[in-house]
Amino acid sequence: MEKSADSAYLIHELIRNRWSPRSFTDMMPSQSQLLSLFEAARWAPSCYNDQPWFFIVATKENPKEYEKMLSCLVEQNRIWARQAPVLVISVARITFSLNGKPNAHAFHDLGMSIQNIALQATGMGLAIHPMAGFSKKCTRETYNIPEGYDPVTALAIGFPGDPNTLPAALREKEMEPRQRKSLKDFIFACTWGENFISE
Ligand SMILES: Cc1cc2nc3c(=O)[nH]c(=O)nc-3n(C[C@H](O)[C@H](O)[C@H](O)COP(=O)(O)O)c2cc1C
Secondary structure (H helix, E strand, C coil): CCCCCCCCCCCCHHHHHCCCCCCECCCCCCHHHHHHHHHHHHCCCCHHHCCCEEEEEEECCCHHHHHHHHCCECHHHHHHHCCCCEEEEEEEECECCCCCCECCCHHHHHHHHHHHHHHHHHHCCCEEEEECCECHHHHHHHHCCCCCEEEEEEEEEECECCHHHCCHHHHHHHHCCCCCCCHHHCCECCCCCCECCCC
16 A cells, blocks of 8 residues: 655655555565664764664564564554554663764654665665554663663664555554644744745
8 A cells, every 4th residue: 555645846756755664575684674774873974973773673474572672662553553663662772872962852863864774765665664662661670771862763664565464443443544733834934933935
């Protein structure tokens, strides 16, 4: 299934076609496909080039490890995310490695690296679905994440599958068109709230 963005202006087809599916096929991405995703993450920009992103990966090739990560997700996400052959938890280092000072842009930079993963995945026929719905406490304890590092998002990764495999409520959501605010609602000029776009 495809869920292309109904964009008002021209955008790159990778951006148009990226979306966050809940249904995935059983097909396991190859190791080199997975590494291409993280290679894409690696080339994201970051404040002082500090590269504060870290990723913990679990695949269905190791069912015990996969279940371990799945158990850190909230139940509403577990329902569908268990279809994905690969799960990832992203972690941000919240201080600069250079001087140990707080890095106020760590989450920004981690997000940039995840968008790189998302677009790279789209270009390869894969998709990712980011999730805030997981337990940071569970993740911290399960993976011995040290102080100064924050679990940020979980990702379900795989090839988009058949929405009919989902429970009815999720299937409906899966089929809904993708919605966004209009440009005039978030681009301002001169002062807060004043439209940049004149129509
Ligand atoms: C930081 C973040 C957290 C999210 N958390 C969840 C989540 O816990 N469960 C879920 O089903 N979707 C989650 N999503 C997916 C969003 O709902 C989705 O990106 C949004 O509805 C737009 O849809 P699209 O990605 O298909 O364009 C999350 C997305 C982001 C970026």
